[in-house]
Amino acid sequence: MTDFAPDLGLLLDVDGPIASPVSRTVAIETIAPDLVTLANAGVPIAFNTGRSDGFLREQLIPPLRAAGLADDALVWGICEKGAVWMRITAHGEAELSVDEELRMPPAFTRDIERLVDASYSDLVFFDHTKRAMVSVEQRTDVSNEEYLDRQGRFNADVAEVLERHDLGFEWEGERHPDAAGSVGYRIDPTIISTDIESNRVGKDLGASRMMQFLADEGVEAPHRWRTMGDSRTDYAMADWLHDNGFEVAHVDVRPSDGVPEGKPYPIRQHSSLIHDESGALYVRRWVEMVRGEAADDADV
Template structure:
């Protein structure tokens, strides 16, 4: 690796484009191999995810190490939508930095743990690995249809617990103020989970933290960026980068949610979704790194 600016930088959501939303693990063999080649070739990579650092350590890190991740690679896990940051090395995780100002009160987490155990343990499990967010996740033995049908009932109960604890929040079209007139938290449902989190968290926060890490690292800033996600909230990565004047293209691996109008290019495959599409784009970026293509032309 050199100090020259890398041709590319990657900000990657994990659930969907990297890990299968069905098995919740990396299933496509080429994904880890291509991630390692990109990282070892000088491309800085951040897994910008709502997942916990424990999930990345269990499901992503071993495959990168097994694939031969270099000690020079610049790879970070930016977890819980920006609340938790750690560098990924061949030796494992570096020091884990947790922004405690973004965490929910512990007693609220206890209330949601109790809510799951008494009313929803046949639908979801409480994610014990989160450090700042409070999350529940669809059980593996529950169908997507059943989860979708009952998620709103859980979200309503989670909102009631926020009110009971005097916490302001946003949920869909609802806004509830706390005693100070603020709404510091939000309820964010996904296709396999519900996250209750600070309104300051988001994929844009993760993007800003990643660039700060790269600047502190002292190596060159990428000439161009690719962001990869499977939900509308993932567009915030590209929104932030574009707003800061960076050249960026976003890839949406689940465009069925709708592709918004953006001031930057958005790409998606005509038939492939989730990690199958993610694998295709990673392979295209490997070809860019090798100089075999000037852009991800094969998957426009």
């Protein structure tokens, strides 16, 4: 790590901005080395994702280590939208932490697995690496068009399972309270998956955890932050940072999902590139900013 700490911190979604949603892999030649350059320069980085720790161990941590991640780099994996987390080091990863209060009920989890096996195994797979939330993901041998065409039916079946278990939930803006009138869970569809989760998880929870990680390390949090994601839910990172007095700009690598209006911070988006191709350009510009070769990233 350098002798100075740049006034910059990063909270990054993984699917889309860092890992290709098609191949589900990280571009080793481009994004990984630039992320390591930033981390080794003293920029604290958290991968704030709905992905599991297993996905990060398989797809993200090896290229970071291969690119020369320093022993004292400040890097974390915040998985399952804040329910699971770990320190990422030059040697791999530190001890895993799981918020037990955010786990989905085991009986519900088993019923969703049975639903997949019985009716949707030709379309999706059940993600056994998740420790708190329940995720069902598009098979890589299925086109995204076919997946999205059938995703709505699957989500409706998930809602029926939640109702059968008397679990109040939110889905597409509608409340489905349980017998006690509470709403404790959420169905969150993405372009390649459906997550069923506690409504207490989210990218804002990940942002708040990042501040606790830095405090635990005795590191003062940077004032300036960049967040990056590929869906409207990722804006919650920037919302939390802004609401807590930090300077932030958000990079949206898939603005077709809908760019919210009236945000009180800058929103960056590339004019033609999306997903990890757009993400790679912004990560490279942040390297240039830290090196003093670029003043800002507004013109990427």
